[in-house]
Amino acid sequence: MPDQSTVVNGLMQPRPLTIAHVLERAERLHAHKLVTTADVERLTYAEVADHTRRLATALDHLDVPVGARVGTFASNSRRHLELYLAVPATKRVLHSINIRLSAEHLEYIADHAEDDVVFVDRALLPRIWPSADRLPRVRYWVVLPDGSDEAIPVDPRVLDYDELVSSAPFTGSFEDAFTLADENLASGLCYTSGTTGPPKGVLYSHRSTVLHCLGTLAAGLIGICESDVVMPIVPMFHANAWGLPYGAIMAGASLVLPGASAEPAHLLRLMEAERVTVAGAVPTVWTSLVPELPSYDLSATRFLLGGGSAIAPALSETYRAVIGVPITHSWGMTEISPVGTIGGTRTRHRDATEDERVAVRAAQGQPLPLVNVRVVDVETGRELPRDGRAVGELQVAGPWVAGGYFRVDAAESFTADGWLRTGDLATLDAEGYLRLVDRIKDLIKSGGEWISSVELEAAIVSHPDVVEVAVVARPDPRWVERPVAYVVVRDGSTTTAEDLLRHITPMVAKWWLPDEFVFLDSLPKTGTGKLSKTTLRDSARIA
Template sequence: MDGLMQPRPLTIAHILERAERLFAHKDVVTASAERLTYAEVAGHVRCLATALDSLGVPAGARVGTFAGNSRRHLELYLGVPATKRVLHSINIRLSAEHLEYIVTHAEDDVVFVDRGLLPRIWPSADRLPCVRHWVVLPDGTDTAIPADPRILDYDELISTAAPFEGSFEGAFSLADENLASGLCYTSGTTGPPKGVLYSHRSTVLHCLGTLAAGLIGLCESDVVLPIVPMFHANAWGLPYGAMMAGASLVLPGASADPAHLLGLMEAERVTVAGAVPTVWTGLAPLVRDHDLSATRFLLGGGSAVPSALSETYRAAIGVPITHSWGMTEISPVGTIGGTRTQHRDASAAEQLGVRAAQGQPLPLVNVRIVDVETGEELPRDGNAVGELQVAGPWVAGGYFRVDADGSFTADGWLRTGDLATLDAEGYLRLVDRMKDLIKSGGEWISSVELEAAIASHPDVVEVAVIARPDPRWMERPVAYVALREGGAATAEELLAHITPMVAKWWLPDEFVFRATLPKTGTGKLSKIALRDAARIA
């Protein structure tokens, strides 16, 4: 017997119209000090809808964005999927080779690009014949715009378009909730980038996950600052979650300058912010110089957050950086860390250990660990280490136009490539990426744990541990380290610092000091670049 409930579809159009109707007065603040309401943003979206029609962009077409975190990018986040097109957010830090590959693979029909970023992508324009229009988003810069009929101005396009009348949500039927809404490509660290194609249903369910109380718990009284780029896995769902909850949004542009970001947090009384650990590391020395008393939640993701970094913030403003874990394939948030009620009476050391974990799964997300060789599920005892696999309604079941059967199990779980433990309370602790484990003398060394030990030294700002071939042991760990300004730690001091923390045979054979370590396009430390440099050396 079926239930008798209304079969209303789950769509991004609902997020848009909910914000327009219920939270019209709430603010969207941008890095240029522009302040618009959700009502004004929604008005621009209604004009964008008819502008896309006038450009002949068909339903289902991919619409690329090459932009920072801005109000105009937010309008595209809403207007493109609400009109049954597919938002393809493009990493602005991609090489020309990868950029051209994914735009061609996605067959983007039109690309919206920040004016200041146009020089990065325009040299590829003639090699991207699928793109019929290039729409420039004003961003406060005066970058020269080539004289080309394919180039249009966003504000002119919007100002001359008649607004769409009626309900976006009304255009969707139940079946349409499974239409593609967004497209993000993975970083391509183990081959060509792969496209993850989100649906309206998966995006809305993930959005509701960010509202779950006791986890991120976005709510109407929040002021949300997505420092994580809007091209990085939908900015971790923070823009959609903020609008669904009715929270105000602060969009910092493309700048990661610490003074700029902390100034926004202070001036706008930001309550929730999310960024990768390298950004939080850059902000840490200036945190005490700003009034961040409104802050209630700092989210870290993309890579492991060193406990020492998280505790720096807890000591400075009373709010630690909360671990999360996810992937582009998981929309992207899968787990959220932090202590729960059962930890109230735990010792300070025990609570620190809990905060160091990647956390518990969001509602509707299932995780398991399996034996790498046999595929058998392993116990949740906090000790067994296996490959992490995940399933849920906002987890990818395949890749866009790519046969990647090896990425999924026979029963439909996503193989993450991460090695992890799960304990009896469901806390996930990452051990390492399978490809980053170091096998020395037949035994495994976790680069993640070794990095955490080194990062606990007060002079260390960044650290990455990679394997170096060794004729006797097969592989040995080498640590690349960047010290804080004024830091004077030597290799001998770092070795002495970590010796009590790890097994003797885990100790790195060498510490290589650099002013800064290479990053990927999403701001994570790039071990590929370090491995390449090690091979050349």
């Protein structure tokens, strides 16, 4: 053992990593850069910073305690961005609530979080106001103007955001908050989707958020920089919009926030008009844009980020063929702030064949700096070799990875040495490329052998008429489980189950072939836009 008396500490300033610094940097260095909401409003970072400081004062006037949870029930907008900044910069906790939740789940998480104030888009009032009397801890409901004309309840608890902010004085610098804060203070709270039980709260810290923010700036990965125009299509309630708003502000990039509409023409028009360079969305959104993609000039685009569920190689390659930029895979979870890995080719792939490059782009990618990943044997917990073949549970550790859940004992979600158990089955190769095989709960065990729903879905969706597919297990008296494929095809398609069987037969083992193809107009989704396999499994069991 080394002699501990010889250990020498560094002599660097112990200034904490806090979100207040992200705001001050943007205001001082990039005050002229724009924040555009939909196609109706443009403000500079200087104006956003002014509103943010006034909002901070307004929170004080409302007697919102330090450490209190401040809920948001809102779409991607400039006002929501101001809450992203003011709430944590004043040592409160931003709780972004999924606007697609059922009333039951909404009330559960708002009550579990003990939200003190909730800020809500005017257009969304009809969804949340019926729950107001069942959430007695919420003292105020602050309405964010969004151009809608929904009736506003006459109630002393209901306040107007713009009036609240405009009447609050300008409070000057956040410098004291930055220098005096503890970087380990909670900054944000997001709840998981609750697909395997009640939603669980993931409590981010200032330190974890700032480090994740820097991860989004890492060159060769997402690499957000000052010259970018960043458009988070992924909702701001979905794990802080994958960190894209904070990353853009830190870098001094302009931001485009699309508002409440996910209509393809609206999103594509914004991307064209604002010369968006970086955008992020779930696969269902990227799929919805494909029919209209050739009609818009997206030549400014350099990076399209996909996440939430696997990006089919055919979808990514369609974008590469049409606009010259593929959709880049990522992998993460709410518990990982959320980005853990980023896909794409590297310099060593320059001499690879096109088929080899397509295969690399189909992987979930390499870990961001500071993120560690491993795969372990599900039964023994033994770490498996990084050979691209050994399949095990993916586990992850790092400074922006959750070490527990808010007010929930979930020791089973973590290993004895502190790694997060993701519930994903994956391989890692010698270069650290992650390839997801399946969720443990989504594997299909048929006749004692495993079938990967992910690989089977990739084969089916490669058919040119297939828009979306989800494969789930159906109980079977002989084989225990058999695969059933739920499929959405393009409008006007005459594709049949027999056509799909012929298409995939050369691609997968014969015993992997689905027992049935069920054609639907759309697939059920969770509140974050992911496929709801729970719903489909229930349907398959009943059928």
